[in-house]
Amino acid sequence: MKIKFIPQKIKRILIKNQYVEFQLKGHKKISEKKNKYYTI
Structure with a gap:
């Protein structure tokens, strides 16, 4: 599953x-x- 994220809200x-x-x-x-790694 690919999920796009908002760069300002990245936590790894x-x-x-x-x-x-x-x-x-x-x-x-x-x-x-x-x-x-979960990028959330």
């Missing part, structure tokens, strides 16, 4: 093998279990 966090649920403004809730 690293999640290692954990369930992550977050709500993006104007986007549906996302829940994944991965090792990856």
Whole structure:
């Protein structure tokens, strides 16, 4: 899934093998279990 972000509101966090649920403004809730960087 590709999501476009507003540059002024970028936060970058690293999640290692954990369930992550977050709500993006104007986007549906996302829940994944991965090792990856989430740019939110």
